[in-house]
Amino acid sequence: MKTTYLKALGEAMARAMRADPDVLVLGEDVAEGGPYGTTTGLVEEFGAERVRNTPISEGAICGVAVGAAQSGLRPVIEVMFIDFVTLALDQLVNQAAKAHAMSGGQLTVPLVLRTQGGAGRRWAAQHSQSLESWLTHIPGLKVVMPSRAADAAGLLASAIADPNPVVFVENKTLYFKSEEVPDDVEPVPIGSAAVLRAGRDLTIVALSRLVDESLAAAERLAGEGIEAEVIDPRTLVPLELNAIVESVKRTNRLVVAHEAVEHGGFGAEIAASVQRAAFDWLDAPVERVGAPFSPVPFSPPLEDAYVPGADEVYAAARAVLR
Amino acid sequence: MKTTYLKALGEAMARAMRADPDVLVLGEDVAEGGPYGTTTGLVEEFGAERVRNTPISEGAICGVAVGAAQSGLRPVIEVMFIDFVTLALDQLVNQAAKAHAMSGGQLTVPLVLRTQGGAGRRWAAQHSQSLESWLTHIPGLKVVMPSRAADAAGLLASAIADPNPVVFVENKTLYFKSEEVPDDVEPVPIGSAAVLRAGRDLTIVALSRLVDESLAAAERLAGEGIEAEVIDPRTLVPLELNAIVESVKRTNRLVVAHEAVEHGGFGAEIAASVQRAAFDWLDAPVERVGAPFSPVPFSPPLEDAYVPGADEVYAAARAVLR
Amino acid sequence: MAFDARAVLRTMWRIRHFEERVGQLKRADEVHGLLHLSVGQEGVAAAVCSQLRDDDPVYSGHRAHGHAIAKGAPLDRVMAELMGRDAGLCRGLGGSMHLVDLSRGFMGATGVVGGNIPMALGSALAARLRGGDQVAVVFFGDGAVQAGHFHESVNLATLWGLPVILVCENNGFAEFTPRSAHTNVERVSDVVAPYGLTRDTVDGNDVEAVWEAFGGFLDAARGGAGPMLLECLTYRLRGHYEGDPAKYREAIAKADWQEKDPILRLQRRGAAGGWFAEEEAIAIGRETADEVEEAVRAARESPFPPAGLAAELTYASPPGRSPEEPVRA
């Protein structure tokens, strides 16, 4: 069946709400479908009690979700831009992430925080960030970042079913990409990576929007007789590091690619972990592809130059092959 | 002259306020000295207009500081615990860090956000975190994290003089350590590392509280005939990576140690950068020392086991020497 | 519910003895961390929580011991928590600022001022969506009222008509500074006036007054008339935290305090009203003191938690792979 990343998310929410009356959706304008239409149709099917528009109060909304989750509901909240998660971090990091441990295991917080990041739409520095690496540093949170419509649906199903707080990071440029998906989506287990292309010469680990960019770079490399293996971790926490390490032990070369600023990005964690786990197998230093160290510029040519893509992945691949 | 990290900070603020009428201090109970007494005496000398107690409104306080800085003041704000910086991140990350670039260079935001992190005082999961790595991922912010009273004073002077927003990360367990410092403190340039112990066999890069722990580990190693070089970057952004890389090119081995959770901590950035810059010189994978992946437990024996120290640094050193 | 003077007196004494004992044990380094005692404020916790059911969710903040005890948390397990023992309410992982007793509907305390308020709304929302008649209650101080979370929450609670009662213990101080250093609005109940929610300000040291005011709110909220805000004017007898020299304010004269003390007041009132004989009050004081001693003894017997507990409880099962292993792979 043909669908889009966006529709896949909406349908995953609808399925979860049909299956479990405790699932509800909260966020700004979600009953109107939100700015992208991700939640379109939900209020008609499930009503305004379970599909709740909220005021512009990201902090309180997240706190409400934490309390609701602690009391048995399974809230799915939408924070319109990951840039605004900055307003919800006390609730997410100090409360949601720690409640289970701090209570000695009494409380569980099965909430999903859906948000989206990334540049490319000329929305400038406050609506284009990629801040997922922050969340990977917080024990108690799970962090999911799908690049495929089918994974988005399958991982959202798993996230809603998970007893822990899950941050679900979407990408605004993927929403409208049309894609073929199986008619009945299987839940995708949180913590499992996907090998999207097999190869023997180097491994490329890519996140979210950089997955397609990396596949494009792999095509170009293939034209030059180089076979790149492309892995999409899909989940950042818990990360299936073994899948990456096993691949690197075969290819002996690694490129890690994401859209977030390279400095302090999740690529650093992957690079640091792999150089330790596969030191004797690496024939070249791990190369990282990420955004340069500056805010996202508004001007179209500058934004286009700022956002890493297939060219940067290709160059990094060439560097590790040198 | 003998002093403490705490007193050094207070005196640095007093000196800056004497030298520049635009410098002011804002924060909860700062006129009363705050919970530690860092700002004791300031209100008596500079008055309540320049030493301002605030309500419990971290978000607005940070925003006030941004606006004040954009209008020519040099605010030094105190966020009592780095855990509460979660409430000020919109202002810090979306506004302060980006104002200069987003305005095409028109605005400057010379503000200093002082805060403190770290465990060890049984203050539990919401008052013991180390979140500095978040801030190193944000272009436009400088991040300073001194381990020495003299550096605290010298770097705070530089931070207040800096035209950019500087996050000044202190550690609660260092405050009362008495230390010998020169009578008139020299400003310490932001972005310069300090080699605290020279050695040929391995390099240990340590942050904040882990610096003394690493020096202790180095002593123990010395007793076993191993000479560790200990480097305190002092500034995380901008990081003097060259100082670390040069050292590693001599010692061929690196341990990075900080108190923050290892996963996603700043040690990952250092490890990823060094394995790339010194790949051919490394005789062993870079080892990282950091906290385990869990919230900080309250129970004293568990907290003591949780917080990394000299033993963990020693074990990591032994691992890279294997 | 009719005012149960005996029960309230017993609860207040339980809290008073507990807190006093915690103060001693802190100086003896037997309990740990940042300890915020509620000595002098017991009336609010007792009058409010005595009227709640176990399934009414209650949230508190950094000054939480009294609320947890009043909600029914066992003294020995609260004490064990402050000692960091495995028998503690949170198995020693939470500590003073993070007490939780789910079985008693004590949903937890947060150390981040104001952060607990939206969570209470969430529990209220859950009660409503699941068709229950539970009422959520959140305790917070006057300092929290200046935090954005408070306003966002009051707006949401009124917009959604949630069954939640916001109980502000206004002791006139936030840490070392008086309310006048935090806001121009003296009365917390005035701050929320624009939202048109039912609100009241009472003398928090007059337990009967708190009982009546809260009881009325509770009945209304059960009937679906929430939210409400109850401001209780009270007084913190000790420093902000144990060890705080409290130089920032002059101590209250002993006589004035005798006048204010919610426990002594209730005893005087009870004696005058013939609610209970003086001996009975004395007995309650003695019995609760013994309970606290017994709690200390029991808590001391509990071992510290197993080393791996925090890592084990970082994720709820099925936790999936802990991210640490892969990192260690």
Added chain:
Amino acid sequence: MAFDARAVLRTMWRIRHFEERVGQLKRADEVHGLLHLSVGQEGVAAAVCSQLRDDDPVYSGHRAHGHAIAKGAPLDRVMAELMGRDAGLCRGLGGSMHLVDLSRGFMGATGVVGGNIPMALGSALAARLRGGDQVAVVFFGDGAVQAGHFHESVNLATLWGLPVILVCENNGFAEFTPRSAHTNVERVSDVVAPYGLTRDTVDGNDVEAVWEAFGGFLDAARGGAGPMLLECLTYRLRGHYEGDPAKYREAIAKADWQEKDPILRLQRRGAAGGWFAEEEAIAIGRETADEVEEAVRAARESPFPPAGLAAELTYASPPGRSPEEPVRA
């Protein structure tokens, strides 16, 4: 300051023509990003900013074009910014939601709703501590009033008596939902009542009324009587952003709008009051339309900024070592 009908009319037409042109250019893909137009709301920007000095700091939000223009930002440089050109106010780095013109005291816009309000307090604090008589002004919408930053700021501004005027453009909608979906408190001026600050609600499409109300506040604030809040009831004629189908609300009937339109209203009023001849008004409309065309032409001539500009301006000089080099070492 006496109401200057001509100046205000000219400013409103300037904004109207600019915004309409931006709408066209967006469809032609010549301007970029999330564009929030203020068509229908020009009266507030014009009546407020016309009374300010260049050194009075003004903050705005995501719907900022009109405020920037009214504060004196050159049309061509605003247009060039929306086109992402080097001649733009922010050299193309900011875009529609981040306009800044420091020389005119337009301190900037933020795209994060509510985030601009505390910053305006900071500029007001700077004015006071540096002994100036500047008054800071911040524009925000009704949606921002439910954000914690708003309340924390109102409390602080009143506590510190800061020379800041909070101007709320209440257009009854936040994105796709009416105010009733965000709060039970219809009037923003009622939300702040407890803080006892001077406040007023006026018809924001009646420029004379806005002028008078704001002028009075401004004089008082210069005299040190701040803060104040002015709520301007207005109406957003277009969608939330350009391209928004605006299905969520029925279009206003042309006749009703003719009635409401702040520009037509002022023209009717001006003609009736003999403030200016109809030809004059027509001329103002024509001249400002030409200005906008000239601005478009000039903006188109500007090149895009140099590739390295964002990295170069990430830190103010002396920037010290950019962290990137070391990472690249």
